[in-house]
Amino acid sequence: MNMASQKIIKQRKLKGLTQHKLAELAGVNLRTIQRIENSKNEPRGQTLQLICDALDLDVEDLRTVDDGTSVPIGKRIANIFFLTVFNMSYITLISYMNFDHGASVNSYIASILLSFLIPAFIVYNSRFMSGLERLLKFGSGCFIFMIIILINFRLSGITLKLAVPSIMITAATLYFGSVLFKLNQTEE
Structure with missing residues (x-):
């Protein structure tokens, strides 16, 4: 699972949202949310912006997630x-x-x-x-x-x-x- 999908899952659960409710709030297909959370798709462009808006996330924070491998x-x-x-x-x-x-x-x-x-x-x-x-x-x-x-x-x-x-x-x-x-x- 990639770090962007982990952050989306974490924020969704913190807000107490189901995948279905997140899909409704973001105005995207439920299958899209499922594929993103399962790391089968990487959210980009408008989809990324809609999901971030629904979860109150900053798009840049999601794009620049540190995977821990580049620790100085x-x-x-x-x-x-x-x-x-x-x-x-x-x-x-x-x-x-x-x-x-x-x-x-x-x-x-x-x-x-x-x-x-x-x-x-x-x-x-x-x-x-x-x-x-x-x-x-x-x-x-x-x-x-x-x-x-x-x-x-x-x-x-x-x-x-x-x-x-x-x-x-x-x-x-x-x-x-x-x-x-x-x-x-x-x-x-």
């Missing part, structure tokens, strides 16, 4: 850097709160709370992202940490008391968060 290299590097720093900082925070020599009941409780609240914030702000994509981007540090724990069983003073449950809560919240909070994963 600097932006990609910045995203990778941010996600790496975020994942390592998050896992370090959870690990630190579970050290044997400095952990108290309060730090264990804080670890459990943060392992839910931080991912819940991420889920809410990335609600149109799939659970798997969110887990891979924001929870990759969890996988790394679990591999280290499996290799060492005891990582320089970190007990498995709440480190593993905290990581599991994080991963579950990131993956199933949209279901837990009943958020739409996509706008289509």
Whole structure:
């Protein structure tokens, strides 16, 4: 499905219109709307203008839809850097709160709370992202940490008391968060 048809579908559904109602409002054939939404036809000229007018879309926005393949290299590097720093900082925070020599009941409780609240914030702000994509981007540090724990069983003073449950809560919240909070994963 091309990006123009996705944007038309998204806007049509946001307005609560059926394909039939959109065809009536735009003054085009229902079959035309169906073929455009199924990416069998690309809207052009007058048809494009009529559909955009019915959906309150700008024709230029529809023509210049970015398909995500032309992301500048600097932006990609910045995203990778941010996600790496975020994942390592998050896992370090959870690990630190579970050290044997400095952990108290309060730090264990804080670890459990943060392992839910931080991912819940991420889920809410990335609600149109799939659970798997969110887990891979924001929870990759969890996988790394679990591999280290499996290799060492005891990582320089970190007990498995709440480190593993905290990581599991994080991963579950990131993956199933949209279901837990009943958020739409996509706008289509």
